[in-house]
Amino acid sequence: MKWIPQDIETYLNAKEYVDTAVIPIYSISFEDEMKQSASASEFISLLTNQIERQFTGRLLLFPPFTYLKNENSEKVLNDLLTWEENIVKGDFKHIFYITSNIEWKAHEEKLGGALIWLPSLLLEQMSESQKVEMINSQVKQLLILFTQKWQE
Amino acid sequence: MSKERVSRRQFLSYTLTGVGGFMAAGMLMPMVRFAVDPVLKAEAGGDFIPTPKKMSEITKEPVRVDFKFKQKDAWYESEVTETAWVYKDDNGKIIALSPVCKHLGCTVNWNTDKEHPNQFFCPCHYGRYTKDGTNVPNTPPLAPLDVYPYKEKDGYLYLGKAKPRKEA
Numbered sequence: 001m002k003w004i005p006q007d008i009e010t011y012l013n014a015k016e017y018v019d020t021a022v023i024p025i026y027s028i029s030f031e032d033e034m035k036q037s038a039s040a041s042e043f044i045s046l047l048t049n050q051i052e053r054q055f056t057g058r059l060l061l062f063p064p065f066t067y068l069k070n071e072n073s074e075k076v077l078n079d080l081l082t083w084e085e086n087i088v089k090g091d092f093k094h095i096f097y098i099t100s101n102i103e104w105k106a107h108e109e110k111l112g113g114a115l116i117w118l119p120s121l122l123l124e125q126m127s128e129s130q131k132v133e134m135i136n137s138q139v140k141q142l143l144i145l146f147t148q149k150w151q152e
Numbered sequence: 153m154s155k156e157r158v159s160r161r162q163f164l165s166y167t168l169t170g171v172g173g174f175m176a177a178g179m180l181m182p183m184v185r186f187a188v189d190p191v192l193k194a195e196a197g198g199d200f201i202p203t204p205k206k207m208s209e210i211t212k213e214p215v216r217v218d219f220k221f222k223q224k225d226a227w228y229e230s231e232v233t234e235t236a237w238v239y240k241d242d243n244g245k246i247i248a249l250s251p252v253c254k255h256l257g258c259t260v261n262w263n264t265d266k267e268h269p270n271q272f273f274c275p276c277h278y279g280r281y282t283k284d285g286t287n288v289p290n291t292p293p294l295a296p297l298d299v300y301p302y303k304e305k306d307g308y309l310y311l312g313k314a315k316p317r318k319e320a
Contacts, residue, residue: 014256055275058277
């Protein structure tokens with residue numbers, strides 16, 4: 001389910017079936033890194049949308065957690081932990097963070113949810129069909145991760 | 153040869169009936185059209201979307217067919233990819249099922265549950281459907297999978313809008 005009114009309504013009526021939260025994470029930077037930041041954001045949102053399509057009925061795709069790249073990383077981490085705290089309170093058993101920013105790997109231990117890190121692909125040089133194929137093959141592998149987590 | 157003479161009175165009354173008839177028809181026609189509008193609406197034949205699947209390639213084993221079309225969402229026109237599970241049934245009839253689980257909308261897969269082979273399986277809440285799309289009792293889905301109407305054109309499969317079926 002997506003963060004849109006219709007889906008949230010379905011969610012509220014079927015809460016007991018939706019136990020997974022997916023949170024895309026990407027940073028915003030300026031100047032030289034601006035483009036890189038934009039392509040990471042495109043990649044992550046295409047990917048998470050595709051995952052949502054597969055598992056519509058069991059997960060809620062949250063709006064992305066965004067932050068400024070040059071912000072203090074302690075502060076950013078604490079912000080995310082506050083998100084996590086609230087999401088857990090909202091009855092989500094499984095939380096997945098999806099990012100292409102390697103820095104999050106260092107904080108993996110401190111997070112209660114599972115962190116999935118994927119190197120961002122340069123999608124802008126690809127044709128539409130290549131893009132879809134690329135994302136789909138990545139998603140296919142991630143789906144296994146999700147089903148494994150559910151079976152634990 | 154007797155010549156019927158048309159009197160002035162007759163001529164005028166003919167003309168008036170004629171013109172009046174036209175006027176009445178001109179007024180009534182649109183009204184009738186409004187009244188029976190749904191009947192006149194062209195059967196949504198233009199809504200069939202081409203898929204990359206050749207009719208001759210369809211076998212008895214369900215395969216995934218992805219097809220794309222443009223969808224307008226408020227101001228934003230986007231390309232949407234939809235999927236269908238397509239196969240031929242025992243009578244050689246083509247069946248195209250929607251992969252959207254009738255429980256909460258996950259995407260179902262064919263033959264992925266080892267314990268229940270040859271069924272459609274939803275990984276989210278373990279919903280199952282038999283090959284013809286009928287929901288297996290005592291699994292979460294409460295209705296059979298939607299069916300796409302199909303058409304053949306130039307050897308390729310065209311799919312319409314998926315329609316729900318009656319409860320099994």
